[in-house]
Amino acid sequence: MHIDHHPLAGEFPGFKDKIHELRQDGARFTRLFGDYEQVDKAVVRIENQLEAASDEELERLKKTRLALKDQLYSLIRGGVS
Numbered sequence: 001m002h003i004d005h006h007p008l009a010g011e012f013p014g015f016k017d018k019i020h021e022l023r024q025d026g027a028r029f030t031r032l033f034g035d036y037e038q039v040d041k042a043v044v045r046i047e048n049q050l051e052a053a054s055d056e057e058l059e060r061l062k063k064t065r066l067a068l069k070d071q072l073y074s075l076i077r078g079g080v081s
Contacts, residue, residue, distance in 0.1 A: 003047040006040050006065075008033065008072060015076050022075060029075050036068040 009016045022029040045051040
């Protein structure tokens with residue numbers, strides 16, 4: 001079974017313009033966005049069996065991805081970038 005990448009704009013479709021704006025102007029947002037993309041891609045590679053990882057490592061990555069997504073959402077909703 002193929003697992004798809006979870007791009008941030010797909011996770012928050014109503015905020016595509018805000019995400020684009022924050023990526024242009026917000027240093028913290030840009031760093032977190034890059035971290036989110038990197039972790040998400042790692043999760044997808046593991047879930048698609050393109051890379052090996054323990055269940056614990058996969059779970060850690062998923063929790064990291066969720067924490068990053070929460071931080072990004074906070075910034076999208078009006079936090080400091």
